[in-house]
Amino acid sequence: MITIRDLHKRFGRHDALRGVDLEVPQGKVTAFLGPNGAGKTTTIKCAMNLVDRDSGEVSVLGTDARQLARPQWQRIGYVSENRQLPGWMTVPKLMNYLRPMYGAHWDRDFEKKMTALFELPLKTRLGSMSRGQRMKAALLSALAYRPQLVVLDEPFSGLDALVRDEFLLGLLELTEAEGWTVWISSHDIEEVDRFADRVAIIDSGRVDLQEDVDTLRERFRSVELWFDSEPVLPPAVPETWLNPQVAGRTILFSDSNYDESRSATVLSHVFPASRRLEVRRMTLREIFVALARSYRTKNS
Template sequence: MITIRSLQKRFQGNDALRGVDLDIPQGKVTAFLGPNGAGKTTTIKCAMNLIDRDSGEVSVMETDARELGPKQWQRIGYVSENRLMPEWMTVPKLLDYVRPMYGEFWDRDFEKKLLAGFELPLKTKLRSLSRGQKMKAALLTALAYRPQLIVLDEPFTGLDPLVRDEFLTGLLELTETEGWTVWISSHDIEEVERFADRVAILNSGRVDLQEDVETLQARFRAIELWFDDTATLPGNLPETWINAQANGRTIRFIDTHHDEARFSGMLVSIFPGHQRYEARRMTLREIFVALARNYRTQPY
């Protein structure tokens, strides 16, 4: 659905994006993660042609992002945390306003289903709605025409836990039944992990990795070693072992390419004095935190 190659963007002489390569495959939910300031929103805005890029190529639904027009936008649903709304309108007036823009694609029955599910007030102007209700209204206007591609930039920001859970549960159900392609940027990694198929992690203006969540979690392990005496870190650790720390009689590190068949032999070679070890599967949040911690020690 989206292909990005060598995307670069500068603001006031500073590199925001330094050669982003990214693929958003059709029919999957891709979580877009990264530390604050990594360039996630800038990447999304370039893909949605909200800001121009300095160089690189961006294709959205087989169209150059700078050429996106009504034909493409009728198949794209976009919601951001800072989306401007006509706050003098009520939700029904908002729907009346946007409905004609999508012509035959707008599904009135689907609109009614979403409106009932989101439990939005019908007589209150948008300016008086809570942040969560405004986000639901924005999502409603982005989904009622059954888009092929949904782009969400920090949709959970400022939502209380109950509203966030309702928002995510509804989106999860719709994504599964509709087979939508979803690209979602979010700091709420635990929430995203519930339904993401793929993950792309941005660091310092470049994509560090992009792969299926299943394969990512299959290769990451949190390792803990126990020793009889005080443990010390050797200087010959493999590059795929990151964030190594010695604490008393234990050593902990993250194995980013775990191979159980080879791992025991490597431990005996590198840590001949260890007594036992544990290799634990990691959540997506734990993997992200481990990588973010490792990024701090790496040069740009």
């Protein structure tokens, strides 16, 4: 649905994107993660043709992003955290305003279903609504025409826990029912972890990793070794051992390529004095934090 190759974007003297390569495959939910300032929003804006790229190739629905026109936009639903809505309108007035732009693509019954699902007030002006209600209204306006591709840039930003959960449940239900392709950028990794099929992680303007969540979880492990006295890290450790550190009488690190058949043997060989080993699977949030820390170490 989206293919990005060698994407570059500079703002003044700052290289925001330094050769981004990214795929958003059809029918999957791709979570786009990265530290603040890594380039997530700039990448999305280049893909949506809201910011012109300096170089590289960006294809959306088989069309160059610079050539996106009405036929493509009728198949794309886009919501950003800074989405501006006309404050003087109510939800029904907003729907009446947008409906003619999408013609036969707009589904009135689907619109009514989502309005009820999101529990949106019909007589309150958008400017008087809470941030959570406005975000739900923005999502409604981007989904009522049943787009094939849904792009969400920080949709949970600023929402309290209850509203975020309601928003997510509604999005989950709709995504599963409609079979949409979703590309979502978010800092709320625990929320994304509940429904992402695939993850792409960007750091310092480059995508470092992109793969299915299941394979990512399968290869990452948190490793902790116990010793009778304070241990010392060996002078060289495998590159797949991220952020090794000594904490009292233990050594801790994240193994990004753990193999059930051989890794325990390797660990016992490297750390023969270890008296206990604990290996556990990691959540998506823990994997992201481990990678973010390793990026910081590389860049320092």
